[in-house]
Amino acid sequence: MKQCMVGLATLGGVAALTGLASAGPDWTEVGDAGSTISSAQAPRGEGQIRSLSGRLGGRGEIEDFEDLYYIGIASPTTFRLELTSPDFNAQLFVFHITLSGSALGLLANDNADEETYAPLILPYATDGTGVTLDLPGIYLIAVAGSGRMPVSSTGQIFRYDSNTEISGADGPGGLNRHIGWVGEGEVGTYRVQMEGTVFPEVPAPGSLGVLALGGLIACRRRA
Numbered sequence: 001m002k003q004c005m006v007g008l009a010t011l012g013g014v015a016a017l018t019g020l021a022s023a024g025p026d027w028t029e030v031g032d033a034g035s036t037i038s039s040a041q042a043p044r045g046e047g048q049i050r051s052l053s054g055r056l057g058g059r060g061e062i063e064d065f066e067d068l069y070y071i072g073i074a075s076p077t078t079f080r081l082e083l084t085s086p087d088f089n090a091q092l093f094v095f096h097i098t099l100s101g102s103a104l105g106l107l108a109n110d111n112a113d114e115e116t117y118a119p120l121i122l123p124y125a126t127d128g129t130g131v132t133l134d135l136p137g138i139y140l141i142a143v144a145g146s147g148r149m150p151v152s153s154t155g156q157i158f159r160y161d162s163n164t165e166i167s168g169a170d171g172p173g174g175l176n177r178h179i180g181w182v183g184e185g186e187v188g189t190y191r192v193q194m195e196g197t198v199f200p201e202v203p204a205p206g207s208l209g210v211l212a213l214g215g216l217i218a219c220r221r222r223a
Helices: 014-018
Strands: 002-009 026-028 051-056 066-073 080-083 090-097 103-109 137-145 149-152 166-168 180-182 188-195 213-221
Touching: 051 066, 051 137, 080 090, 090 188, 137 149, 137 188
Parallel strands: 026 051
Antiparallel strands: 002 213, 051 188, 066 137, 080 188, 090 103, 090 137, 103 166, 149 180
């Protein structure tokens, strides 16, 4: 096993996450949510956010096979992402944001169980990596079709030994920042149901470096 310590960007403290007035709670994709941290869409609102809805493909974009969004996680212990009744074989991914404004892989899931194409992410990996999401802050989530995988400069960030596992970032590219995607994509509509989440307070594009460093996450990589 190899251990690593990675930084987590927060919303400037738990108070900033929990002290917002109730509003929302749903967000529908505006235009096209992007494919990297620099083009990810930031839902706008206050208070709890309960769902994200959108579509991959279908608007004439070239290779619109993944959508990324910023979200605020206020309650890691109750955090849950679930893609309900997608009309394609979908995946979900969670990335945390470093102080320098990079995205590093955290958790991923292809199928919640053998009977569904709908993915589910809880605040911990089930693949033996020991990865947990245990700090509030701003994160990135991504929706993509099965087989479409995020990569860093050294390869795929996640590795599935089972298509139902919640995977930690244990692929050959798991220790490096996300830079793009590989693999065949799928298109269709989605709705991501969320718990423990709030609308994010995201700085203007290009200003992610001002996010406060909130703490450290321990992760394990399988040999």
